[in-house]
Amino acid sequence: MSLTLFCHRQHNLRLLALQKDAADFVLFDAEDLEEKDTPESIFYGRVQRVLGAFALIDIGLDRPGVLNNPLHLKEGDTFFVQIKRQSTPDAGEAAKGLLKKGAQLSLKIALITPYFMYFPSQKGVSLSSSIEPEDGHFLLKDVESFIQNKDFGKIILRTKALSCDADFIFNALIKTHEEWFSLSQNPTVGLIKKGRTQLEILIDTYAPDAVYTDHIDDFHQASKAFAFILQTPPVHYKQSDVFELSGAYEALADMMTPWISLPSGGQLLIEYTSTLVSIDVNQGTCSSLKILNEEAAKMIPTLFQTLQLGGNMIVDFAGNNDFRKRKKLLGILKPHLPKDVEICEWSPLGWLEIRRPKKRPYLKDILGPFLKY
Numbered sequence: 401m402s403l404t405l406f407c408h409r410q411h412n413l414r415l416l417a418l419q420k421d422a423a424d425f426v427l428f429d430a431e432d433l434e435e436k437d438t439p440e441s442i443f444y445g446r447v448q449r450v451l452g453a454f455a456l457i458d459i460g461l462d463r464p465g466v467l468n469n470p471l472h473l474k475e476g477d478t479f480f481v482q483i484k485r486q487s488t489p490d491a492g493e494a495a496k497g498l499l500k501k502g503a504q505l506s507l508k509i510a511l512i513t514p515y516f517m518y519f520p521s522q523k524g525v526s527l528s529s530s531i532e533p534e535d536g537h538f539l540l541k542d543v544e545s546f547i548q549n550k551d552f553g554k555i556i557l558r559t560k561a562l563s564c565d566a567d568f569i570f571n572a573l574i575k576t577h578e579e580w581f582s583l584s585q586n587p588t589v590g591l592i593k594k595g596r597t598q599l600e601i602l603i604d605t606y607a608p609d610a611v612y613t614d615h616i617d618d619f620h621q622a623s624k625a626f627a628f629i630l631q632t633p634p635v636h637y638k639q640s641d642v643f644e645l646s647g648a649y650e651a652l653a654d655m656m657t658p659w660i661s662l663p664s665g666g667q668l669l670i671e672y673t674s675t676l677v678s679i680d681v682n683q684g685t686c687s688s689l690k691i692l693n694e695e696a697a698k699m700i701p702t703l704f705q706t707l708q709l710g711g712n713m714i715v716d717f718a719g720n721n722d723f724r725k726r727k728k729l730l731g732i733l734k735p736h737l738p739k740d741v742e743i744c745e746w747s748p749l750g751w752l753e754i755r756r757p758k759k760r761p762y763l764k765d766i767l768g769p770f771l772k773y
Contacts, residue, residue, distance in 0.1 A: 407613040408643045415770055417648045425651045430766045431598045437503040439483050440595025444587035447477045460590030465505040481505040511576055514604045515561040520580045522554035530559050542566040600625050610634045612642045656764050666692040676712040689719040697729045701736035710758040714751040
């Protein structure tokens with residue numbers, strides 16, 4: 401499978417789309433390049449108030465961050481925190497002009513590289529869960545020997561570390577350790593280190609075969625992300641809008657239609673409100689409700705990625721489904737859902753209730769400012 405990443409900037413936003421096998425596009429969040437409260441950003445914060453199960457932390461932004469389970473903390477305490485989840489106002493809050501709530505914070509600080517995660521306040525060395533113990537055994541021993549009796553933090557080796565020799569990992573560890581030491585000296589309340597951009601995260605995660613961008617800063621950023629592995633990074637700079645050149649606008653706009661066709665002739669109707677998203681399974685020209693509902697159960701998991709669905713959702717399958725039919729539909733649906741999606745229950749009206757943390761805007765909200773037609 402070939403993967404191509406397209407990166408376009410308009411005003412102060414970055415739009416990223418991954419194209420698979422010269423066909424399907426998957427859009428990722430439009431990123432405000434000036435925002436400081438992005439995931440992985442590190443701040444030095446001060447406790448403003450402790451309110452039972454959470455505390456409000458001044459991190460130098462317009463809104464204080466939120467730290468859950470603030471055990472043994474009191475007003476005035478200072479410490480390092482990291483953005484765990486960037487808050488996004490739901491449609492109802494935005495419509496009323498309300499300020500978004502503060503970002504969710506974590507006391508667990510992590511500096512993330514393509515090869516390892518570095519936790520400065522902890523100790524030890526381990527392998528990522530994606531590495532088989534027998535594959536990473538020797539590298540683990542080498543790193544353990546290297547950091548022995550050194551004032552290093554905790555290191556979790558990632559899959560890409562297996563493609564590097566030990567000396568490369570050692571040098572990267574020293575550099576990361578020195579970076580944290582420099583950042584942590586004489587801090588004041590506010591931003592210490594901005595998190596990785598979506599461009600860096602996508603290159604790290606997917607290792608695309610090629611990257612096309614129409615902004616010179618993103619060209620340099622993408623080239624640097626590849627430089628560790630490839631002497632000639634597969635990054636291309638274009639002076640014209642790469643989304644327009646690749647046909648991404650048309651492909652992504654087609655995905656925003658409220659009607660999604662199913663192979664049997666049925667359809668899914670997607671509707672957005674300030675409270676929830678509804679997915680209605682319509683029979684259309686399909687002659688079998690069983691086939692229709694099973695096709696819908698197979699299609700719905702893909703919508704969470706392609707349409708960036710989140711928040712509260714209901715699914716209205718076609719017909720009256722008894723216990724056995726519902727159990728079978730859940731058996732088709734559940735294995736393919738993203739890990740953060742929660743199946744709640746069937747309502748008295750026969751709707752399936754689903755919940756997902758609202759971490760990102762919907763596709764229509766992300767793409768809207770970029771469309772030219």
